[in-house]
Amino acid sequence: MNTLAIDIQLTRGDFQLKVNCSLPASGITAIFGRSGCGKTSLLRAIAGLESGVTGTISFDQQHWLQPELNVPTHQRGIGYVFQEPGLFPHLSVKQNLEYGLKRATDRQQVFEFDQVVNWLGIESWLDKRPQSLSGGQRQRVAIGRALLSQPQLLLMDEPLSALDASSKREILPYLERLHSELNIPILYVSHSTDEVARLADHLLLMHQGEVVAQDTINSMLTRLDLPLAHSENAEAIIEATVSGVDGEYGLMQLAGSGGELSVACQSVDIGRQVRLRLLARDISVTLKRQTDSSILNVLPVEIDAIQQSDSTATQLLLRLRWGKDIVLARVTRKSVDALGLSVGQQIYAQVKSVAVLA
Numbered sequence: 001m002n003t004l005a006i007d008i009q010l011t012r013g014d015f016q017l018k019v020n021c022s023l024p025a026s027g028i029t030a031i032f033g034r035s036g037c038g039k040t041s042l043l044r045a046i047a048g049l050e051s052g053v054t055g056t057i058s059f060d061q062q063h064w065l066q067p068e069l070n071v072p073t074h075q076r077g078i079g080y081v082f083q084e085p086g087l088f089p090h091l092s093v094k095q096n097l098e099y100g101l102k103r104a105t106d107r108q109q110v111f112e113f114d115q116v117v118n119w120l121g122i123e124s125w126l127d128k129r130p131q132s133l134s135g136g137q138r139q140r141v142a143i144g145r146a147l148l149s150q151p152q153l154l155l156m157d158e159p160l161s162a163l164d165a166s167s168k169r170e171i172l173p174y175l176e177r178l179h180s181e182l183n184i185p186i187l188y189v190s191h192s193t194d195e196v197a198r199l200a201d202h203l204l205l206m207h208q209g210e211v212v213a214q215d216t217i218n219s220m221l222t223r224l225d226l227p228l229a230h231s232e233n234a235e236a237i238i239e240a241t242v243s244g245v246d247g248e249y250g251l252m253q254l255a256g257s258g259g260e261l262s263v264a265c266q267s268v269d270i271g272r273q274v275r276l277r278l279l280a281r282d283i284s285v286t287l288k289r290q291t292d293s294s295i296l297n298v299l300p301v302e303i304d305a306i307q308q309s310d311s312t313a314t315q316l317l318l319r320l321r322w323g324k325d326i327v328l329a330r331v332t333r334k335s336v337d338a339l340g341l342s343v344g345q346q347i348y349a350q351v352k353s354v355a356v357l358a
């Protein structure tokens, strides 16, 4: 598989960026980490927008940075979407999009104007000026403009952070659509676990200018040695397939790697792949399968690890293996002692709520 291989250093005052990693050149890789850890600096270095970067960057066998070589930004084939859309106010939406096409003169055309306009649902605003659009609509145009520059890599730096909650909700389905339709890799900087859970395939965690770890989204969210599993909203993301519909009760069945789940019906497309989010705080465990509980989803699981989840040691985090997937459950230490839970034990996870993300 093609990769984006990065081994770079950059010094800015007291701050040092020192990144050595290899990222998959497909899907969405979320770049996550505290404010000031170097996420934007990393994107800018990849784009060739930072001076003083040393080391090497290569993408899909093309060398962008080497000791005697620094390919200029416009030749790297990168689309960049920033927090602010940065559209030209004196141009119509159509003219802003055409500006993207003009920037693509020497690149093979992969994204057609009409296709991009359709993906992003911007057909009806082509003659409008950007200032007559909402923030979310403007950002959709900015994404369209970036795609029409025919990038081989798309960099998105907190593209939703300047938007209010309702604009975020409006634009997320379009990003999900790009995720499933686009064939180019996207690096996506975000502070929002919600966006990351919905969109990312892969997650790169940074701290003080360095990469702490990177892996598939679910591996990263469920690793007990990383901070993500210990956050208030600790969660697991798993993939499942719609396997049946129970019309009488308005439920759909989903097949995961460890068995079936039932959730409120949203789709009757049997065979459709869906992404599920299971929050650690919504999962409790029992030694025997309960048959007199209102909880619909009871998963047979094996305890993979048990770890303290807060500084007071009142709560513990259980890492549970369900088929090939991992889910997390947050329980009290008292319950762990009372039930005599230990690693390797076969138990049942009672899932109070499952969110279908896409």
Ligand SMILES: Nc1ncnc2c1ncn2[C@@H]1O[C@H](COP(=O)(O)OP(=O)(O)OP(=O)(O)O)[C@@H](O)[C@H]1O
Pocket (backbone or CB within 6 Å): 012, 013, 014, 015, 033, 034, 035, 036, 037, 038, 039, 040, 041, 042
């Ligand atoms: N030109 C500069 N001179 C000095 N320090 C700089 C300069 N540019 C960036 N920095 C420092 O580099 C560090 C990383 O900044 P960067 O914007 O990459 O972080 P970030 O993770 O994207 O932050 P945020 O999430 O807040 O956007 C910060 O500590 C910042 O103060």
